[in-house]
Amino acid sequence: MRISELSAASGVPLPSIKYYLREDLLPAGTPTSANQASYGEDHVRRLKLIRALIDVGGLSVATAREVLQAIDADRMPLAQVFGIAQRAVSQSELFSSSDSAVGTARIDALVEHRGWAVSEGNPGRAAAANVVDACISTGHPELLALIDEYAAAAETVAAADLDAVARQPNVAAMAETVVAGTVLGDALFAGLRRIAQEHITSQRFPHSPPGTPAEPRAASSPRASRDSSDPAPHASR
Amino acid sequence: MRISELSAASGVPLPSIKYYLREDLLPAGTPTSANQASYGEDHVRRLKLIRALIDVGGLSVATAREVLQAIDADRMPLAQVFGIAQRAVSQSELFSSSDSAVGTARIDALVEHRGWAVSEGNPGRAAAANVVDACISTGHPELLALIDEYAAAAETVAAADLDAVARQPNVAAMAETVVAGTVLGDALFAGLRRIAQEHITSQRFPHSPPGTPAEPRAASSPRASRDSSDPAPHASR
Numbered sequence: 001m002r003i004s005e006l007s008a009a010s011g012v013p014l015p016s017i018k019y020y021l022r023e024d025l026l027p028a029g030t031p032t033s034a035n036q037a038s039y040g041e042d043h044v045r046r047l048k049l050i051r052a053l054i055d056v057g058g059l060s061v062a063t064a065r066e067v068l069q070a071i072d073a074d075r076m077p078l079a080q081v082f083g084i085a086q087r088a089v090s091q092s093e094l095f096s097s098s099d100s101a102v103g104t105a106r107i108d109a110l111v112e113h114r115g116w117a118v119s120e121g122n123p124g125r126a127a128a129a130n131v132v133d134a135c136i137s138t139g140h141p142e143l144l145a146l147i148d149e150y151a152a153a154a155e156t157v158a159a160a161d162l163d164a165v166a167r168q169p170n171v172a173a174m175a176e177t178v179v180a181g182t183v184l185g186d187a188l189f190a191g192l193r194r195i196a197q198e199h200i201t202s203q204r205f206p207h208s209p210p211g212t213p214a215e216p217r218a219a220s221s222p223r224a225s226r227d228s229s230d231p232a233p234h235a236s237r
Numbered sequence: 238m239r240i241s242e243l244s245a246a247s248g249v250p251l252p253s254i255k256y257y258l259r260e261d262l263l264p265a266g267t268p269t270s271a272n273q274a275s276y277g278e279d280h281v282r283r284l285k286l287i288r289a290l291i292d293v294g295g296l297s298v299a300t301a302r303e304v305l306q307a308i309d310a311d312r313m314p315l316a317q318v319f320g321i322a323q324r325a326v327s328q329s330e331l332f333s334s335s336d337s338a339v340g341t342a343r344i345d346a347l348v349e350h351r352g353w354a355v356s357e358g359n360p361g362r363a364a365a366a367n368v369v370d371a372c373i374s375t376g377h378p379e380l381l382a383l384i385d386e387y388a389a390a391a392e393t394v395a396a397a398d399l400d401a402v403a404r405q406p407n408v409a410a411m412a413e414t415v416v417a418g419t420v421l422g423d424a425l426f427a428g429l430r431r432i433a434q435e436h437i438t439s440q441r442f443p444h445s446p447p448g449t450p451a452e453p454r455a456a457s458s459p460r461a462s463r464d465s466s467d468p469a470p471h472a473s474r
Contacts (some may be wrong), residue, residue: 006316011374045376078442079435086431095428107388107432116436125432131425137248138289139282140417142401149397151429152420153390160386160431162441165381180377182434183386188368188425191332191424192388194323195344195360196395199353204399205315 003029006039010047017047025050025068049176057183063088071175078174085179087123089186090162095123102136103129109150153235161185171201240266243276247284254284260298262305286413292422300325308412313410315402322416323335324360330359339373340366343381347388397424
């Protein structure tokens with residue numbers, strides 16, 4: 001197909017396609033004349049992946065290029081592709097190295113306890129150690145009691161992630177699933193956790209504290225129950 | 238204690254404490270003279286929470302103020318505090334309303350299937366629906382097969398979250414745990430998921446393709462093996 005047809009098939013505007021070609025995110029098409037080239041279904045797929053990395057994953061063009069190179073290097077072990085994808089979508093400060101001796105020791109103990117084989121540079125180690133540190137420094141050591149259950153749930157989710165990867169027909173498709181799943185999985189879990197939290201809160205705390213009107217669902221609660229002098233309209237949910 | 242002692246006890250610099258007082262994040266101390274006031278342990282606790290909200294949760298001062306007001310309104314039902322905390326730490330575009338009919342229908346079906354009681358305005362609904370949409374638009378419908386396992390894991394984690402809340406001695410402490418747990422939990426899970434992914438990858442895909450060096454577990458490798466001046470540390474693993 002021609003570049004205009006590629007744009008129509010992928011839903012990506014023509015100027016963006018040209019930009020991705022210039023930036024080496026998208027491989028060149030097969031030349032058909034001096035200034036024309038032909039593109040195939042691989043290009044449509046690649047464009048969708050580029051948009052996933054940049055729009056959903058929030059990756060920079062440079063980081064997206066690095067991830068795509070890992071996918072294209074088909075002799076690269078899958079574990080290495082996973083590592084690159086993980087670090088690409090783990091660029092926030094949270095995932096940068098932790099200097100917390102307490103947090104690092106707690107996470108090392110967890111890794112040991114669960115028999116997890118994991119490299120020192122795994123971005124999740126630093127993130128988890130930083131969270132442990134934050135629980136303590138913010139005066140919430142009670143949250144540390146949750147780590148084991150979180151770890152068990154994380155192992156379940158990671159196993160499902162790898163199931164999806166293993167179902168792919170070839171290494172290139174596996175690598176793509178790794179990248180897309182790493183990007184989208186955090187967001188999916190964060191969303192589902194909030195839904196489940198509301199459900200379980202409504203089960204365990206169905207009754208309002210004494211002295212307050214019953215409010216089974218905050219979404220439908222009357223504003224009248226709030227102190228009318230409250231200057232914060234945000235609290236009106 | 239005096240404000241300088243409050244700074245030493247909390248680890249928060251004096252100018253920041255004065256800023257939080259002006260911005261109504263921190264309650265005023267008890268006046269002891271025309272321009273002096275006395276502060277207590279409650280102020281130390283509150284300062285740690287403020288830092289958690291702003292530094293760890295990435296909340297703006299205005300959003301942090303809203304969350305703190307919810308905690309202080311001790312007649313507010315816990316479900317409502319949860320809702321405010323959830324929305325405060327769910328300000329990214331991901332959690333804003335979804336216009337994806339397909340995604341919304343898929344998440345509604347999941348909520349129905351699991352028997353979850355959840356309000357329309359739950360930010361997790363929009364986030365999960367947006368992820369479903371992204372899986373499809375980026376050409377990764379295979380990831381949709383993961384939703385049920387993610388949902389089961391999210392319910393486990395949410396139940397643990399509420400266990401930690403229920404263990405608190407009073408409503409104010411419960412509200413604080415809700416806020417801190419909502420802020421820190423996403424990050425903790427994302428970190429542990431990355432660790433578990435690496436472990437399971439190494440189990441399921443243990444053999445590197447020919448031509449790549451064996452990479453034993455770096456967990457026991459000396460830090461010296463990581464070159465901090467490496468301009469492309471991503472490629473080093």
